[in-house]
Amino acid sequence: MSSGMFRPHGSGDTLACEVPLSPRPPLPPAARPFSLRRLLGFLGPGYLIAVGYMDPGNWATDLAGGSTYGYALLWIVMLSSAMAMFLQVLAARLGIVTGLDLAQACRAHSRPGSVVWQWLLCEIAICAADLAEVIGTAIALKLLFGLPLAMGVSLTVLDVLLVLWLQQRGFRYLEALVISLISIVVVCLGITVAMAQPQWQAVFAGFVPTSRTVLDPGMLYIAIGIIGATVMPHNLYLHSSAVKSRPADPGAGGKKVAITYATIDIIAALALAFVINASILVMAGAAFHANGQFQVAELEDAHGLLAVMTGTTVAGTTFALALLASGQSSAVTATLAGQIVMEGYLQLRIPPWVRRLLTRSIAIVPALFVTLVYGESAIAKLLIASQVVLSLQLPFAIVPLIRYTSQRSIMGSFANGRTTAIVAALIATTIIVLNLVLIWRTLT
Template sequence: MAPPVMSTPRDPATTGANGERSVAVRRDGPWWRRFLSFIGPGYLVAVGYMDPGNWATDLGGGAAYGYALLWIIGLSSCMAMLLQILSARLGIVAQADLAQLCRRHASRRSAVAQWLLCEIAICACDLAEVIGTAIALKLLFGIPLTYGVVLTALDVFAILWLQQRGFRYLEAFIMALLGVIFVCFAINLALAEPAWRAVAAGFIPSTETVTDPGMLYLAIGIIGATVMPHNLYLHSSTVQTRRFSTSDNGKRKALAFAAADVVVALGLAFLVNAAILITSAAVFHTSGHADIADLEQAYKLLGPLTGTALASILFGVALLAAGLSSSVTATLAGQIVMEGFVQIKLPPWARRLITRSVAIVPALFVTIVYGDHGVTSLLILSQVILSLQLPFAMWPLIRYTSTPAIMGRFATPRPVAWLAWTMMAVIVSLNGVLLSRL
């Protein structure tokens, strides 16, 4: 067996924000060895599907409505898989990310408008990470919430160190944190002892989700928290870190491995999201605590209601890991959209501080004025904002991946494209119903 192609050192000055073609891939040998060299980009986007924003919506949905919203998690996870596969296809075939293609194929005014909308989504996502990390620091170490919000700005140094080490180190760090989240919630799920028949029934769609305003608000929040708009830009860029053959055969193999990476990574994210809602339903809803949507309340009650303090500790550790990991991908996405849309290049530390500052200001204001309850409401609102912004990222993605002039023979088949357009129509309709009831 021939040895794999060796990676050359990453040069940040020439490879851009994400080290394009800096990671070697195996071009022969067993399929599983070749697949392992492609694993990574899918997990970077999977982080966004289990960040602190997901926790608030999943906890609120499980506590208030039991297992009834599990089908929304399943639906949104399937939607996420399809959209991320399309995003990966765009990056591999077109050799450009979604932001770059928007700049090339849209008017200057349209590109700037799309960039500003995407920046709003990134700030909303970062707001959730700020709040989630600050709450975790308070729960685990007793750090006041206002101090914790300010301390979240320090993660810029960890991100800088990881980016200097190389893209594979960044991916390994993210995957390790995801492993922590998964293990913590697997144990908590076992401690919660859910009613598995009711869990299975929760995956059956219900019209009550649309007719009940409270359930609809949480359902849209779950969709916004699960299908992250900035991840579509991020994934189309990070798949280009792999040094695969750019021949049609090489692209075809890269597409297959990238799709497998997405399915495995987002399958893990689905299990974590489902575990959060199931745990909330089993522990809080069945015990009469239907009003639990606050992360701190959940932390305090989880131990007593399950009979072991370990459940609360695991909850706090997983929340901290979720906040730290998702902050990394928000920074990467911010660099990608800024460089792609308007060709403004900033040092990673400057980009990170700008994004984090925009998130810290409202979090500090709400914390000081309204206290912890206001912070939780802001956390859920940030996820609804993401859902409202999602169609503006979906439209160019579906359009470009369906265009033969851009994708050639790899253009999205018409049935798949129509499925994607239908998904977008459903999200727009749900958003319209929500806005009409506000």
């Protein structure tokens, strides 16, 4: 057989006409299997958001619910957490799909004359949130070290240095700090709840609504407070921006994958926040309600009674330490939210430490004034007032978020479907109406 004749495979020679196999093209992002390693890269923004759902304002409503009605309102804590998860997922979708955070979207799709007013209202809400953190931190410093409230309020300005140092090192360092502080809260509250010795069968029964919890006027009022203190408007601005720190693959497939991982992140983080809020209510139910203390709503009262009811100072100390960690972690996220809002609405960028100093100074002034003029007993009323201000700002964050994420001209194929839009509208209406009722009841 001549050398030019065809030779079959397996003859030991390489065919001159053979074409080498080309490498298999990579799968599109949407077709790639779930990757735990990639998920870990997306974790972080959710925990920045979660601290806003466990700030000192939430502690007060959870303490009131647990001490007054035991475990009966645990289902309200669970419901409000589910509402928060839904809205935060919408905020993440907006940031990933459009590349705009909520403040930038409001600027892009609002009339120029209304942009400044929207920014001012949002700034007031952020200062109100920071006020709650100032009060909570000052109370924690008093409980731990015996510092007067006025001195504790003044010392809170020092966390500007911490935020400045961390922001210079990078966004991941801020996330690491927040996660570390959340871990302290979880451990301390776990110890406190264990020492309170709750009745676990009754605890699990509290997650099921009953006619009494729905129709009782007193329960309804505290339930409104729990829901009203849960969803924080500045968290929606912050989350829609924080998700942009995680790069997504180009195209619709890449955005879909990024939304999936971001959704897992926020659900896991807010599930942890739910556990913390539920733990505060369970602790109050076991330590106070079960022992006949039905009107414990102030943080200082809770600290003192814990030592009496549990027979040891450890429970009170861990409670105060968790409060301190909660206030500090919330302060970090309030700073980030303020920077995002200012840049988004006004396209004005100032050094983070200047921004932090301005926000904290505005929060310190009313806290110092109330403490020095009306005494330390009035500080709890100021904490309630800060939550009322936050409630007033909620519609200006929730309504635009739902409107923008429902428009195909903005979101394209990622726009909310009919069912999602209806659920979102129901949640927004419920939260807004309940907050208005809470404000009216508080003022009257």
